[in-house]
Amino acid sequence: MPRYALKIEYDGAPFAGWQAQADQPSVQQSVEEALARLDPGFASGGRIAAAGRTDAGVHATGQVAHADMQRDWDPFRLGEALNFHLKPAPVAILAVARVDDQFHARFSAMERRYLFRLVARRAPLTHLRGQVWQVLNPLDVDSMRAGAAHLLGQHDFTTFRSSICQAQSPVKTMDEITIDSVPVPHGHEYRFYLRARSFLHNQVRSIVGTLERVGAGSWHPDRVRDALQACERSACGPVCPPQGLYLSGVGYPQDPFA
Known part of the structure; x- marks a missing residue:
């Protein structure tokens, strides 16, 4: 499954933080729901991993996450499609890059x-x-x-x-x-x-x-x-x-x- 790195910007005000939670809105949930609309393989239970788990109300201008997709996407088109499906949440995909399987948004970070x-x-x-x-x-x-x-x-x-x-x-x-x-x-x-x-x-x-x-x-x-x-x-x-x-x-x- 091809792996993609996502550079993400968001306003943290309406979220309970980055990490997905059962009963509160999160940035992770918003991005994963957008990915699920684009890729059947991801919709069957895919998760994304981020470089940092920001708390409730904290913003980001350079968060990084990675996602494994079933479909082989052109990075630019994946970013455009994600931004379309993220509306109206205050979350934006600034850049997308194809990375190898060894890349991990959290554990590879220096x-x-x-x-x-x-x-x-x-x-x-x-x-x-x-x-x-x-x-x-x-x-x-x-x-x-x-x-x-x-x-x-x-x-x-x-x-x-x-x-x-x-x-x-x-x-x-x-x-x-x-x-x-x-x-x-x-x-x-x-x-x-x-x-x-x-x-x-x-x-x-x-x-x-x-x-x-x-x-x-x-x-x-x-x-x-x-x-x-x-x-x-x-x-x-x-x-x-x-x-x-x-x-x-x-x-x-x-x-x-x-």
Whole structure:
């Protein structure tokens, strides 16, 4: 059965997350239902595997999944057909590539990249509502960068790990945390770029929520180091809401969409 890699974009607001669930809408279910309309072999019980299982309300601009089809599709035509059958769900197939049977969207991945968008301004948001986390007061970018520096490299991230995380080990290697500030009307948008081979459950939201406390002046940057070394969930800052989080890309030894 030919295997295809799918690059997927979605608005996570109406979904209970990526993973298919019996009684709630999911991104995985939407894509699988579209695939089933196109391929009789897939309709008989096919499933897709994704690089990351995003939580309820989390978005993606570069999720990757793979699917085994019975029919040998031209990748461009498969993408066009899927986008037709995905309507009106806020899910889009950005690219499709034929891959060999050894490719696995999750296990072949070398890194995941996340973007978190935070807007600070007094006035309520209109155009970005549901797409960013809003706070009222501006943040100190340099202090947040100083706090983030303590998290780079390999550490035990128990403090920044959900209590229901199922990962076998809390030890992860954080390769990048970059924070940019972009002016927006009557405020600023802060963009947090995080890159690692893999992440723990709620790790990104826990880190950004903690760094927001640093930027607001409630935490000294060195307190991030102390929280990390405590290896206790209670030492973490508040976990920020999901609507500002995006799975922005997945890295592989060879880019299937190049």
